[in-house]
Amino acid sequence: MKPITLKDLALKLNISVTTVSKALKGYSDVSKSTRDAVFALAEEMNYTPNSVAVNLRTRQTNTIGVIIPTIVHQFFSKVIDGIIEEAEKKGYLVITLQSNESVKLEKKQIDLLLNKRVDGILISLANDQKEIKHLQKVINKKTPLVLFDKISKSLVCSKVVINDREAAYNAVTHLIQSGCKKIAHFRGPLNPQNSIDRYLGYRKALEDNNIKFDKSLIYTCEDVSFEEGYKFAEDIYEKNKDIDAVFAITDLVAVGAIAYFNENNIAVPNQISVIGFSNWFMSSVISPSLTTVDQPGYKMGKKALKLLFKEMNAQKKGKEFIPETIVLPTKIIKRNSTLI
């Protein structure tokens, strides 16, 4: 298929090529209604600027956009740390946005970044992700895109992840090897791929060790909070006095569970072992300190930006870029909330 040109857009709208070009570049001497019409048609016809135009654009902004669910979570602030440091080296500026786990906000932010003509976008998806049209638009516009941590399998673009299923499998196997048999899982929300994968890793570890899966030992976090960890620990202990371990979706939830157990004189790890996921700083200073899976946030940020630059550079040179997926290794940090 012949690629759509500025001329095609101009003919359809019955305006000059110059006006179309100016509208796409966001010049202020084009009226808002014309600009909107041009953008709508460009999107509808899947217009993408040619490589020279892309080059011009690339030279202009030297900024990249990052969308994360929330910055106050230590994992994401570490990711941002890695991204900013890597960007600094190349003289790039980083625009940081927070979706607050809202896809609606995420869509708006993608548009803001595209209008701002950032040279590339890094994103970790909001939890309630059901459609990916707004991200497909980024790809269609040939704006380099890298997903990290919370990704969508259906998007064809670069990704930096950990193997959540394997990491969860290893965490639960660690509990089983220490003698635990009745292991609860405080899982994450139903949509995010990493929460699904950790749940599947939990199930596979049980299966491989001939432990029957018991639905009543699964609790689903909505907010992935300290409070949920506390509440679920209380609830499960009321109903199952004989549970001997909890595998939590993230350290914050695990720390909530430990707080409940501590307050109620339920010995961790002697009566109930607890294992977290992410390795926040606080996990090393609470009592008992938390055994957890180390999730390399800082390294993930650096790798994601490197991958983005790789795509940007390929584009500048007019070379084809084949999306890559980098899987970062994780490891279990053994502390005092488990028996071994």
Next chain:
Amino acid sequence: MKPITLKDLALKLNISVTTVSKALKGYSDVSKSTRDAVFALAEEMNYTPNSVAVNLRTRQTNTIGVIIPTIVHQFFSKVIDGIIEEAEKKGYLVITLQSNESVKLEKKQIDLLLNKRVDGILISLANDQKEIKHLQKVINKKTPLVLFDKISKSLVCSKVVINDREAAYNAVTHLIQSGCKKIAHFRGPLNPQNSIDRYLGYRKALEDNNIKFDKSLIYTCEDVSFEEGYKFAEDIYEKNKDIDAVFAITDLVAVGAIAYFNENNIAVPNQISVIGFSNWFMSSVISPSLTTVDQPGYKMGKKALKLLFKEMNAQKKGKEFIPETIVLPTKIIKRNSTLI
């Protein structure tokens, strides 16, 4: 004095007014050497664009720049959270940079943001701040500027702070009221104003309660880290078995001290009370939980951005703006590391 105009610059450099104007706007058809010469002279002659030009600029970027020492500290990630949320409401994008406590990097980042023509800059200063020329440049260029948390008293611009001296005074008074008499202070580095103010608050509280100041009870943190808190706790306890309290510059340092006391069976608070500063989340989940001063990071971020917008709006309307200083209230969060 007559304000410097584009024409003055053009005459001095023996080039056209158009070239000067294009150079200042960063147009690519002006050579780098000309652009550099124009910028150097504009700075030397203290040229500031007139309000119409400022208006044009303001309409163009819709971005603001934020420089913080480090994002992985929970206080600063809360500030960024507040800034991004407030910016979101107004359709502004936030460029986040980290100085890593280096003034050299901070200077470079200020230049990057000015070249990027951000509409305003928010900054919390690096610790080794000795000169402020790079910040004076921002003010001279009439780019709205707000300092927050770590400020310089010598700059005439808006500021959002807490009353560090009073907050520290209250923290130490709290220790004294609980019966403590030999109170150590693990202070921050010598330069930052907030670290000086907390130290002065500590001294004033001792003085007002007729407790003699003892230099040997002061330890100075360089990195403001967990490790320093741990190390200083060990050192002071070796030398002064009878100390009965520690006031730490920040929670991280206090948590390090508590870790040392816990490991060596020194009862907190019965033998030694510990009070922190900042109220990180981890302080509520460690054992014993940490009494601390709540420092409102999220609110500080929101207020700083609101103040920046106020200045930007005044500038758009060509109105004079008088810098404001907002002092946010703090409060002591009583937990289990102190006797009352």
